[in-house]
Amino acid sequence: MKVAFLGLGVMGYPMAGHLLKAGHEVTVYNRTAGKARKWVEEHGGAMENDPAAASKGAAIVFACVGNDGDSIDVATAALAGMGEGSVYVDHTTTSAACxxxxxxxxxERGVGFVDAPVSGGQAGAEKGALSIMCGGSNADLTTVSPVMDNYAKRIVHIGPVGHGQxxxxxxxxCIAGLLQGLSEAVHFGSRAGIDMDRVREAVSGGAAQSWQMENRWATMNRGEFDFGFAVDWMRKDLRIALDEAGRHGASLPVTALVDQFYAEVQESGGRRWDTSSLVSRLNKKPS
Incomplete structure (x- = not known):
């Protein structure tokens, strides 16, 4: 199938690679052209210097960019090159309104649309093991799901457009509250002087177990955060969640509090640190 992938960040770069390895004809676009050239040198395929050219003739166009504004700009440009009956899939985390x-x-152009944000982080993208939550029609999901399978371990149709977001x-x-709890647990155990490797072995076998515990406990305990999903992006996502909560009359007191804790991490220089860096603000405080 002829497809396009727009946005080659830490997620999009490997996701597009999985599509080419599966035998699809892939054309990529990235705002920084050097990244697109590097992708083509590594994987093959083709690149274009604008979204419309990359999307021309594609049956499916995938996008994974930064925020609402980026998504609308890239989609608008891409749609100009897309034909009737094709489908646009946005993997960017945006608002439902976007x-x-x-x-x-x-x-308006006879093009289908699926909002399909992902979870699983860079490691999930590289392993082809992302969880994809989708909003859109059954027909559009039927078209795009077999292609997304190349980088997904789970695809769930949540409901109409916007429900994926x-x-x-x-x-x-969920992640915000969990990471704050995990940060406090790691901080407490460290201050108490117990063997944290044995603690993880014990508690990860019970009800406290989580993906974050399995994948972030050790690095949190060592104070290593220079990897993973950036605090800047988490704050963007939490702002979307808090705004949506306002629209729907939902109360998110813990989420709002953790969002402010992330603001402290940003102010301390951790804008690009992994979200597990929440523990850093606790470790700075006097015992």
């Missing part, structure tokens, strides 16, 4: 706006613009907000709310 997804609805892009879907409306796509419909609302599900991603749920995901980030």
């Amino acid at each position: 997804a609805e706006e892009i879907a409306g613009r796509a419909a 609302l599900c991603k907000a749920v995901n980030q709310i």
